[in-house]
Amino acid sequence: MEGYLAREPLWKYQHLAWRAGFGVDRPTLLHWQSMPIKHVVKTLIRQRQSSPSILQTAEGQQLRAQWPSLRGRFLQLTQDEKKQLQKLQREGVKNLNLAWLQEMSTTSDFLREKMALFWHGHFACRVPNVLHNEQMLQVIRENALGNFGDLLVAVSKSPAMLQFLNNQQNRKQHPNENFAREVMELFTMGRGQYTEQDVKEGARAFTGWGFNPQGEFVFRKNLHDDGVKHFLGKTGRFTGDDILQILLEQRATAYHVSEKIYRFLVNDTPDPGQVQQMANWFYDSGYDIATLLEKLFTSDWFYDTRHIGAHIKSPIELMVGMQRTIPVSYRNPNIWLLFQRSLEQVLFYPPNVGGWPGGKSWIDSSSLMLRLRLPQVLYAGSIWNIRPKAMPDEIMDEDMLMQPEMHVDSEQQHIRDYLIHTVGGHMQATVQWDAYLRKFQDIPEEQLPMEIASLLLVNTPQDVDRNRISTYADRSSRERFIQSLTVLLMSTPEYQVC
Amino acid sequence: MLIIHRREFLKIGSLATAAMLVPRFLKAFEQPGMAEGQKVLVIIQLSGGNDGLNTVIPYRNDIYYASRPQLAIPKGQVVGLSDEQGLHPALEGLKELYDDGELAILNNVGYPNPDRSHFRSMDIWQTASDSHQVLTTGWVGRYLDAQCSGCPHPSMQAIEVDDTLSKAMKGNQYTGLAVHDPVQLHQASDDPFFRDILKKPLVDDDHLQVDYLYKVMAETLSSADYLYDQARLHHDDGAYPDTPIGKDMKTVASLILAGLPTRVYYLSLGSFDTHVNQQPQQARLFKQLNDALIAFRNDLKKHNRFQDVMVMTFSEFGRRVSQNASGGTDHGTANCMFLISGGLKRQGILNDPPDLQNLDQGDLRYQIDFKQVYATLLRRWLEADDQQILGRSFTYLDFV
Numbered sequence: 080m081e082g083y084l085a086r087e088p089l090w091k092y093q094h095l096a097w098r099a100g101f102g103v104d105r106p107t108l109l110h111w112q113s114m115p116i117k118h119v120v121k122t123l124i125r126q127r128q129s130s131p132s133i134l135q136t137a138e139g140q141q142l143r144a145q146w147p148s149l150r151g152r153f154l155q156l157t158q159d160e161k162k163q164l165q166k167l168q169r170e171g172v173k174n175l176n177l178a179w180l181q182e183m184s185t186t187s188d189f190l191r192e193k194m195a196l197f198w199h200g201h202f203a204c205r206v207p208n209v210l211h212n213e214q215m216l217q218v219i220r221e222n223a224l225g226n227f228g229d230l231l232v233a234v235s236k237s238p239a240m241l242q243f244l245n246n247q248q249n250r251k252q253h254p255n256e257n258f259a260r261e262v263m264e265l266f267t268m269g270r271g272q273y274t275e276q277d278v279k280e281g282a283r284a285f286t287g288w289g290f291n292p293q294g295e296f297v298f299r300k301n302l303h304d305d306g307v308k309h310f311l312g313k314t315g316r317f318t319g320d321d322i323l324q325i326l327l328e329q330r331a332t333a334y335h336v337s338e339k340i341y342r343f344l345v346n347d348t349p350d351p352g353q354v355q356q357m358a359n360w361f362y363d364s365g366y367d368i369a370t371l372l373e374k375l376f377t378s379d380w381f382y383d384t385r386h387i388g389a390h391i392k393s394p395i396e397l398m399v400g401m402q403r404t405i406p407v408s409y410r411n412p413n414i415w416l417l418f419q420r421s422l423e424q425v426l427f428y429p430p431n432v433g434g435w436p437g438g439k440s441w442i443d444s445s446s447l448m449l450r451l452r453l454p455q456v457l458y459a460g461s462i463w464n465i466r467p468k469a470m471p472d473e474i475m476d477e478d479m480l481m482q483p484e485m486h487v488d489s490e491q492q493h494i495r496d497y498l499i500h501t502v503g504g505h506m507q508a509t510v511q512w513d514a515y516l517r518k519f520q521d522i523p524e525e526q527l528p529m530e531i532a533s534l535l536l537v538n539t540p541q542d543v544d545r546n547r548i549s550t551y552a553d554r555s556s557r558e559r560f561i562q563s564l565t566v567l568l569m570s571t572p573e574y575q576v577c
Numbered sequence: 578m579l580i581i582h583r584r585e586f587l588k589i590g591s592l593a594t595a596a597m598l599v600p601r602f603l604k605a606f607e608q609p610g611m612a613e614g615q616k617v618l619v620i621i622q623l624s625g626g627n628d629g630l631n632t633v634i635p636y637r638n639d640i641y642y643a644s645r646p647q648l649a650i651p652k653g654q655v656v657g658l659s660d661e662q663g664l665h666p667a668l669e670g671l672k673e674l675y676d677d678g679e680l681a682i683l684n685n686v687g688y689p690n691p692d693r694s695h696f697r698s699m700d701i702w703q704t705a706s707d708s709h710q711v712l713t714t715g716w717v718g719r720y721l722d723a724q725c726s727g728c729p730h731p732s733m734q735a736i737e738v739d740d741t742l743s744k745a746m747k748g749n750q751y752t753g754l755a756v757h758d759p760v761q762l763h764q765a766s767d768d769p770f771f772r773d774i775l776k777k778p779l780v781d782d783d784h785l786q787v788d789y790l791y792k793v794m795a796e797t798l799s800s801a802d803y804l805y806d807q808a809r810l811h812h813d814d815g816a817y818p819d820t821p822i823g824k825d826m827k828t829v830a831s832l833i834l835a836g837l838p839t840r841v842y843y844l845s846l847g848s849f850d851t852h853v854n855q856q857p858q859q860a861r862l863f864k865q866l867n868d869a870l871i872a873f874r875n876d877l878k879k880h881n882r883f884q885d886v887m888v889m890t891f892s893e894f895g896r897r898v899s900q901n902a903s904g905g906t907d908h909g910t911a912n913c914m915f916l917i918s919g920g921l922k923r924q925g926i927l928n929d930p931p932d933l934q935n936l937d938q939g940d941l942r943y944q945i946d947f948k949q950v951y952a953t954l955l956r957r958w959l960e961a962d963d964q965q966i967l968g969r970s971f972t973y974l975d976f977v
Binding site: 391 | 743786789790800
């Protein structure tokens with residue numbers, strides 16, 4: 080730290096904390112401020128060296144244990160056995176969702192989880208199989224800060240993605256173009272960079288890519304078209320691996336992925352010059368994600384005031400951010416799924432192959448009011464009486480819906496009422512205030528509004544009318560004052576952005 | 578000439594606060610809301626994939642009966658409309674509308690390369706995309722984008738009677754308003770804290786998303802107030818059934834009759850996902866739909882507004898022609914749609930019944946692209962630029 084004299088302003092660290100993670104607590108922020116930004120960024124990036132622990136569910140383990148006895152007799156399963164299996168899958172995906180949310184809310188490797196959340200949206204995938212989801216999540220978390228090429232190959236060979244994009248049906252005689260099209264349009268180059276002919280030729284190269292019942296990638300040689308393909312100006316007997324390598328050679332791929340990262344980490348409205356700079360860093364590093372992020376987080380323009388507060392938090396970012404600030408646990412953790420559904424971002428359940436569009440699309444009149452009420456619900460025991468959209472019953476089975484088993488009537492109304500009255504009405508929350516309160520113990524009372532505001536709000540805390548907000552706070556004790564101020568500040572539009 | 582830079586202007590303008598948006602916004606409502614004869618579209622989504630063949634029934638067709646030994650509606654129970662087709666008995670009220678020229682039926686509506694996933698197909702219907710295209714905005718939302726630049730209260734132009742908003746209602750610039758119950762919305766938003774923070778001056782920095790959020794919030798609160806006031810004026814002379822769809826239709830009628838500027842209402846009923854034991858489930862939902870529609874129509878007729886209101890029903894897909902082994906049906910493709918209004922130009926059954934002899938691997942072939950229906954309603958009912966909204970031109974149908 081020699082030679083480093085001037086402390087940089089707190090808002091820069093605050094900005095970094097939210098973009099590279101889900102916000103940090105006051106002591107961490109103050110600790111960071113004792114170091115140059117560069118140093119903080121390096122520390123964050125280095126955490127990737129620890130490989131993430133695998134997130135597995137009890138249901139997944141049970142399915143794996145049952146596998147030997149089920150193997151070979153899938154066609155003979157009874158109706159009851161099938162139902163039981165479906166239930167395991169459904170519960171498993173639900174619990175995987177909760178496990179990941181918990182991991183994001185507690186891990187010290189938040190940069191990795193933040194990027195895993197990005198890749199989860201980039202490689203949007205929705206399948207009902209918990210084992211496939213576990214495998215895919217692990218691939219994404221292990222490579223979240225690694226090499227994009229490795230990540231692309233691993234995701235493309237995952238049973239989840241092969242199933243979601245119908246590549247099991249991609250055969251020599253009847254090519255299915257879905258997989259090749261989405262790999263090009265969404266994962267790599269983006270629209271307008273290739274022709275329909277490239278899609279057709281690419282699809283031929285991916286013929287024979289599939290997975291076996293154990294969930295392992297298999298290359299089915301007899302289904303593969305080993306003829307000559309013409310793809311993006313190249314000619315050869317290309318396989319799927321060749322196609323992915325050719326796509327990685329395209330600078331358009333670096334640009335397209337950088338632009339999406341820019342939208343996620345910097346600003347919902349891309350600046351072409353800054354995106355181009357990122358694309359160059361990305362391409363020249365051989366698609367090293369950590370290098371890209373290190374350069375991004377240490378660049379001057381990342382801290383341009385126009386990027387501060389320019390990002391609308393996704394529902395997951397919002398919830399995880401609150402959880403990390405003041406942890407709350409529920410006797411029935413399904414409440415987190417109810418919030419996800421009401422705010423319209425359910426992990427493992429992206430709206431379509433394009434993932435969550437983000438930005439202003441998170442906000443409409445109803446979702447904004449729900450977001451503003453969330454702190455009251457989480458920390459002050461308000462009731463969440465919102466019924467999320469009904470979904471067709473079958474989504475519960477085939478596309479997995481995060482809902483409790485229905486007993487009498489399959490009608491959605493009952494399920495939704497159940498959610499509200501059983502889950503939403505009696506949430507039995509345990510809020511862990513102590514650690515949070517302790518962090519302010521050395522702050523004089525009159526400074527509390529400013530201190531709490533500058534901890535919770537990233538953009539321009541001076542714009543929040545602290546006096547106005549303080550008049551709504553509970554002054555019956557210092558403790559109540561801090562708690563109520565916090566809930567109030569979290570219930571503002573300012574808290575929705577970072 | 579006095580040139581005021583944007584920044585300076587904003588500095589002057591910052592004397593105006595977000596809260597001041599509210600009175601201005603409400604002023605717009607003081608003017609007579611809905612001009613006489615202004616058309617309204619009511620969309621009813623039948624969620625889950627309603628079985629069209631048991632809705633509008635080809636009751637003289639032997640293939641229909643052969644394909645559905647248990648599930649086919651016996652000839653004697655079908656509410657006959659034409660020589661060939663009739664209605665499910667639980668929809669018997671619609672017969673009167675048919676006879677009075679207030680019902681039009683489209684058979685075989687669908688789209689090329691149909692997708693049998695609920696999720697994806699609903700997406701396609703709500704966004705009006707092609708089957709291989711992913712759009713993030715809905716067709717009603719894009720209608721708002723096209724119609725509402727400079728509109729003082731865009732979200733009031735399209736109301737969804739629900740707690741949360743469907744993708745259909747989300748545009749790039751504007752979105753509709755989700756309101757399940759105007760009184761409840763008012764209670765939820767009527768928080769002095771929320772009202773007070775709206776008094777914060779607008780930030781004079783247009784990169785800040787927070788400014789946008791304050792605007793949405795201001796508009797939501799004023800919409801909630803306005804709707805609440807209208808709900809208090811609410812007429813109470815329609816006898817609506819005490820079912821979710823009955824209550825929703827009552828809300829829509831009361832808002833229409835209150836003279837709201839709203840052009841599109843959106844509601845849904847479900848679930849029609851009837852893989853198992855279809856008969857009682859579909860009959861129960863149809864009964865609810867039937868009774869709600871009749872009450873709605875009688876209410877509007879009584880107030881001389883039925884000629885200005887068009888009800889359109891749709892579902893994300895129809896079901897397979899043959900019944901399955903568990904007394905239900907599996908996901909299919911093309912389907913029928915109802916158009917109900919006192920202002921139809923062409924009534925009755927508008928096109929051929931499904932051709933059960935010429936199936937596509939057990940599924941009906943579509944004859945009309947659903948986007949033609951949207952285009953027709955956008956252009957000829959809502960007088961909007963359908964090509965801009967749908968991204969290309971479609972042949973109009975002649976029911977309006």
